[in-house]
Amino acid sequence: MKSIVTVVGKDKVGIIAGVSAKLSELDLNVIDVSQTIMEDYFAMIMMVEALKETNIKEVRAVLKELGDNLGVTIHIQNEEIFNAMHKLNF
Known part of the structure; x- marks a missing residue:
């Protein structure tokens, strides 16, 4: 996943x-990462892949x-x- x-x-x-x-x-492997700092604000997006069966609700709580x-x-x-939510339909 x-x-x-x-x-x-x-x-x-x-x-x-x-x-x-x-x-x-959490046995989540980072596949890709992008980060930036805008003035005093930090923003990062990471693509991760589960290395084993993962309970996403538990992961959310931990994060x-x-x-x-x-x-x-x-x-x-x-x-x-994520992709479905950010897809533009024309």
Whole structure:
């Protein structure tokens, strides 16, 4: 299962390290990552892939707690759902 992880919040030291370490603990492999800092705000999007059977609700809860601790907002969505939500229809 591939998923998209987004992280947004005020920039500070340790965000990338904290998120990456937690994803590793959850057996989620980072396939691709893009991050930027706009003035004082940090934004990152990651594509991850589960290395084993994963309960997405539990992962969401763990990432929410991590986000609260880091002072950022972290979301995870199944790649197919993310793509469907961001598809432009003309």
